[in-house]
Amino acid sequence: MFQTFVETASPDQGPPRLTALREKLAEAGLDGFLIPRADAHQGEDVAPRDERLSWLTGFTGSAGWCVALRERAAVFVDGRYRVQVKAQVADVFEKVDWPETSLADWIGTVLDTGKLGFDPWLLSVDLHRALADKLPGLTLPPTDNLVDAIWPDQPAPPQGRVFAQPLDLAGEPHADKITRLAKDLSAQAAVITLPDSIAWLLNIRGSDIARTPVPHGFAVLHADATVTLYLDAAKLADLGDHLGPQVTTRAPEDFLTDLAALTGPVQIDPASCPVAVADALGDPKDGPDPCLLPKAIKNAAELDGTRAAHHRDALAMVRFLAWLDAQAPGTLTEIGVVKRLEEERRATNALRDISFETISGSGANGAIVHYRVTDNTDRPVGEGELLLVDSGGQYVDGTTDITRTIAIGTPGRDETQAFTRVLKGMIAVSRLRFPKGLAGRDIDPFARAALWEAGLDYGHGTGHGVGSYLSVHEGPQRIARTGTVPLEAGMILSNEPGFYREGAFGIRIENLIAVQSAPKLDGQTVPQMLEFETLTWVPIDTRLIDVTLLTEAERNWLNSYHKQVYETLAPHLDAATGQWLSGACSVI
Known part of the structure; x- marks a missing residue:
């Protein structure tokens, strides 16, 4: 039910499996085969039976593609996984930045004519049409899944109870x-x-x-x-x-x-x-x-349940953070951090499951956006490093998702400068009032402006939708350059700007927020405006803040947020944890 530490597929597993797949290509008279990380239901998450991309290539991310041709093969990943793919996938596979380079663009440069096979259960109609339009010289015959044909111990389909x-x-x-x-x-x-x-x-x-x-x-x-x-x-x-x-x-x-x-x-x-x-x-x-839009617009019961789940989850997070702060640098490993956090969530006696595999990345591992610690990658959390912890819980009344970046010992200037700019972006979104009808792509620049001023950015969206005891990644709403769905009252989203310096550190600060109607202002001419309700109540590490970079309005927002965190949680904590929380919520 909870986090396990499974060894990542060894990169040397890729070449022999690719060779076996190419033998099947020859038998089927195909010039290539498409392998998405997908199943017949086209959801984001897949069962072990459908982890074909991981089995073939070693890449364990939650989104990606492989195009296997007779002479070349490529793995396509987005900005979240570009560091990870280098470590997991053998050099026999080319690494392609996607969606900057589309499948069709890459295929078109290496295969002008021929037959590109695909499993018709694993390819969406939209993508099939796009490939057919952009690759008129190719035929796209549906076929049995060739990876299944070479996977001798493929797991059985899941049979979970409803x-x-x-x-x-x-x-x-x-x-x-x-x-x-x-x-x-x-x-x-x-x-x-x-x-x-x-x-x-x-x-x-x-x-x-x-x-x-x-x-x-x-x-x-x-x-x-x-x-x-x-x-x-x-x-x-x-x-x-x-x-x-x-x-x-x-x-x-x-x-x-x-x-x-x-x-x-x-x-x-x-x-x-x-x-x-x-x-x-x-x-x-x-x-x-x-179902997409009605599901995204939560009703009053779903919002109340989500608030209750976040209150419960915040207590677990604060107990974890207080414990973490008491540990000497270098005495903990990333796996130890994950285990303790999941113990705190289990101690609520309400946790059904974690909402995704907990991310616990210290130092350079924090720069891997969707890092998953394994026995091979586990490392001590050392003095002067940043620890990025992205986690969440599935409760019967709601789904949570929170990221906090924590200073272990004394942080450096580069870390505090970057952290403060990320925080400014998170606060900008949190404070925003905006006209009804705007979409996530209109909100996204507010999260990035402070980073852009310093020539910095991050390679993932600012926010995704979140379900009500459902998927932690829910559409159709999102805060991103590609977010075109207008935001509506009742939608729940994440607010998670970040910054990642490869080989050094990663920073992300994430709260969940709910869209709500904004009170009308004196003299307001916009017919209807919206704003965000903050759902996550967990302190932000003030040791990483360069206060000189914050405006008065930003300081006021953070102090008000921490005041609410303390008043909301302190009555439900033991004396020692309450004292830690008081310090963590001190006015800056």
Whole structure:
């Protein structure tokens, strides 16, 4: 259930597995094969059975691609993983910065004609169309998965049990959700493949994926306000009569056959629908996943649950930080930090799981944005270093995600300068008032402005959506250059600017925030404005702040934040931890 320390795949495993894959390419008459980190449900998280990219290449990040050709092979990763991929992937694979270089652009430079095979369950309709448009000289034949053919001990598909999410936490009966969404359909039916969409729609949760409480299955929402759910009967054994008369269950083996028999326009979301589903329908209609936006806009019960989860999680974090501060530099390792933090969360007696693998990176490891400590990489947390800890919990009433960067001993000037600029960006977003209708790409520059002034930046988005006891990474909203969905009241996002100096240190400060309506100001001419409610109440390490870089308004915000942290948490802490918190929340 909790963090384990599994050795990263050795880089020398890549070449023999790539050789075996190329033998399969020759047998199939293909010139190349696409290997995404994806499964048939096109969610962010995958089960061990679907970790094909990791098994083939050694790369363990949560997003990426491999293109394996007869003579060349490349691994594509985004800004979060460019340090990590160098350490994990053998030189037989080229490392490509993605999305700056797209799959199609790279393929087009090395393969003008030929056959590029792919598993139709693992490629979205959108990406298939993009490849077909940009690579007209290639044919893209769907095929059986060639990695599966060479993976002798591939794990079995997950068979986790499904359970109901209580109505007092869901905030709306699933029958009402079905009826509400069906009224807005512009087709006779909509296919839903994303596991968290199905879980939200039916007020269920599952255990097919570690850290994310979702079941693997498919669903069809019909315009007559009924749902057909394709899920193994064994997974539903504990659900009783929860689903009710509006939901019919069918075996997953019937899914494609049933799709082919549907009449009238059937809607798919091309961003998440696999090619296999679109092919079964023949001529589907494009449209968004009908659950995406309603799921993102939390109701009052979901917001109240999230606040309660964050209060509980903050107490665990403060107990952890107080303990950490009492340890002498060099006496702890990164794994020891992770174990203690997870013990504090378990001690709440409310933790269902951690919400993702805890990131505990000291010194140079902190510069690896999504670093995962292993027995091979574990190192002492030494004097004068920064320790970056990014973690979260899954509670039945909410999902948390928090990052704190902590000074171990006395920090250097470069570290404090960079930390303060990151903090200025986090405060800028936290304080922001903005007109309704703006999207995440409009908010993102506020988080980066102080870094830009010093010629600095970071290679990841500023914020992602967060679910309600669901995925810690939830769309469609995000604060990033690519965030085009307008923000709406009820959405939960992370606010996490950072800075990373490869080989030296990493900095990230992260709170979760909820979009809410802003009070109207005297003389306001904008019809409606929004602002952010802070959900995370954990002190920020003031030892890393160069106060001379903060404006009066920024100091006031931080002092007010720390005052609220202390007043919120101190009554629930023992005397020693309360005393530590008082010091950590001192006025600057």
